[in-house]
Amino acid sequence: MQERTDYACVANMIGDVDAYARDMRDSEGFAALRRVCITHLPGFGAVMFSYHHLPPPGAVDYSSALTVIAHGFPTDWVNRYIKEQMYRHDPITRLAMDVSEPFWWSEAGNAGAISADEQAYLDTLAAAQLGDGLAIPVFGPNGRNGYCGVGFGKQATGLSYADIKQVQWVCQLGHQRYCDLLKMQFPDGEHLTGRETEILEWVAKGKSNSVIAEIIGISPHTVDTYMRRIYLKFGVADRVTAALRGLAIGAIK
CATH class of the missing domain: 1.10.10.10 (Winged helix-like DNA-binding domain superfamily/Winged helix DNA-binding domain)
Structure with a gap:
């Protein structure tokens, strides 16, 4: 993945790593977990965040519909994304599941083969002028995976490879805690x-x-x-x- 070097590197984005890890561990419900993410992610310069949970077939919460949690995105975009089931043609989530490294939304067309419907979605996303962001795959137990979208808005930001890996670590830790909370709800x-x-x-x-x-x-x-x-x-x-x-x-x- 090509590093962005045309902007000043964002240093020390994560702030207090210990505080984040502790708050994540201590979150006892989904609302608390969401608050932790919303509190810490702006430290990376992020202004938008989405989380798509992808339970495997056979899981108690498996559904053909996608569980999407979004923060900071324009309300009209979120409503349209869900109402029009745009996730069915969103190649970013699918491509993220085929890789282990994050990539930029703007580079999705180069991350793998995409269909005409998927290209149409990418064109719609570009027309919405949400700015750029990172597509981050996250992985959990027994094939319980997910996708995090971390948007930086129209304000361009330069992130080194190390910076991006820190963002990925934050998303992975949040996903694992989400899986832990889900497991507590499963029947015995x-x-x-x-x-x-x-x-x-x-x-x-x-x-x-x-x-x-x-x-x-x-x-x-x-x-x-x-x-x-x-x-x-x-x-x-x-x-x-x-x-x-x-x-x-x-x-x-």
Whole structure:
């Protein structure tokens, strides 16, 4: 990624690292977590912030709709983004999931192949004149990932590679805390017994109930019984969804 060197480097942006880490750790709810982010991010020169949570298929909160939290963006842009489901054609979020390094919104067209609809979205974004910002991928447990957009508005800013990595660290820490808070809300009835875990792991490997029965030395009828118990615990109705759910919550590997 090319460093921006045409503007003065923003030094010591993060301010008190210890304070941020402590406040993040001590946030006991989503509202508190949001306040921590809003309080600390301006120290980087950021004026806009968005967070897109991307739970994996099978997770209890999985949905085809995207969970978007935004701060500092113009209200009309946020409303339009959600109402028109612009996230369906926003390539920035998708491209961020394919890389480990942040990139600038203005460079999204060079970050990978994009469709005509995605290019149309980038044109719409440019026309909105929101300024530039960083696209930052964040990663969590069991494939529970996300995207942070940190906007710097129309005021151009120069960030060194080290500066950008600090911003990425702040976003990653916030995402991990968000995942921790989500985990506290998940129902307790999803824990599998050792035998249920063993069977579901074979299901995830594509084995049929009859084959699983032969592998672990029990009857196919008993495997069927275990599968019904798994369905009940996970609140699902088929083996594929059960396997996805197990992988999503870390019940199987």
